[in-house]
Amino acid sequence: MVFSPLNDYKNITKWINLLINERISPSIKIKLNKNENIWIINANEYCQEVKIDFNKEFFVPGYKSDFPCQEKILKNKFFNSSFSNLPAPGSYKHNSEYIFKKDSLYHLNYDVFGFCFWMMNRSEELFIESKYKDLHGRFKAEFSHAFKHNYLSRPLVDEWLIFLKEFFNFLYPDIYFFKTKFKIVPSHDIDNPRKFKLISKKRI
Numbered sequence: 001m002v003f004s005p006l007n008d009y010k011n012i013t014k015w016i017n018l019l020i021n022e023r024i025s026p027s028i029k030i031k032l033n034k035n036e037n038i039w040i041i042n043a044n045e046y047c048q049e050v051k052i053d054f055n056k057e058f059f060v061p062g063y064k065s066d067f068p069c070q071e072k073i074l075k076n077k078f079f080n081s082s083f084s085n086l087p088a089p090g091s092y093k094h095n096s097e098y099i100f101k102k103d104s105l106y107h108l109n110y111d112v113f114g115f116c117f118w119m120m121n122r123s124e125e126l127f128i129e130s131k132y133k134d135l136h137g138r139f140k141a142e143f144s145h146a147f148k149h150n151y152l153s154r155p156l157v158d159e160w161l162i163f164l165k166e167f168f169n170f171l172y173p174d175i176y177f178f179k180t181k182f183k184i185v186p187s188h189d190i191d192n193p194r195k196f197k198l199i200s201k202k203r204i
Contacts, residue, residue: 009034012059016113019120024165027175030113039113043172050106050171055090058114061126069149072098072110074163079170083163087151089115099167106171112160119157 013032016039020028027044032054039052057067072088074081076099088098088110099108118124125139132143146152169177 012117015117019116020113020164023161023178024168025172025175025177027172028168039111041168043168043175046172046175048106048171050108050167052108052113053111055111055114057090058111058118058123061123063124063126063128063132063143064145065143067124067145068092069145070096072096074098078106079166081163081166083159086159086163087149087154087156089145089149089151089156090118108167112164115160116157 009032013030017028017030020030025043029042029044031040032038033040037054037056039054041050041052042048057064067089068091069087069089070091070093071085072091073085073096075084076097078099078101091110093109096109098110099106101107124145128139132140134140141147141152144152146154146156165177168175
């Protein structure tokens with residue numbers, strides 16, 4: 001039997017919490033309601049909860065040649081976002097709104113947590129057939145979901161996490177949020193500097 005993370009809800013939830021606590025805020029708490037197939041999010045000292053759809057397909061390892069990808073509209077009436085829309089791998093709903101409110105409860109209709117798990121663990125590269133591999137047994141990029149749906153060069157996980165951070169900041173403005181700082185660290189791979197300057201003509 002092929003192992004599936006779906007057999008281990010506890011560690012799935014632990015992984016998702018670790019990601020969000022390290023990238024967005026240590027105050028965000030996430031749990032999975034298996035009966036309703038939803039993620040439930042809340043924050044310390046806040047009673048407001050958020051529901052996010054759970055998509056089990058993200059937690060089934062292996063290559064899916066027909067895995068869908070649609071755009072999610074992120075522009076909304078609640079808060080300003082850095083993104084008006086983003087690609088949503090695994091989503092069948094074409095151009096549907098991502099966020100809406102019903103009975104005072106916010107609901108997000110795309111499993112962004114599942115997407116992060118699927119992408120960061122490179123789940124589509126597991127148990128692949130030889131026809132999807134190169135001569136060295138590596139997964140060919142041209143077969144990847146990201147290549148076929150034109151987001152291979154985008155930091156799509158980061159973009160979705162930025163959107164979530166903006167949303168959580170709207171809901172829970174008083175909790176601590178991480179401030180990401182980027183810097184350039186140049187590296188140099190020079191195996192033998194001045195190789196031909198310090199050896200004899202005979203050795204050259």
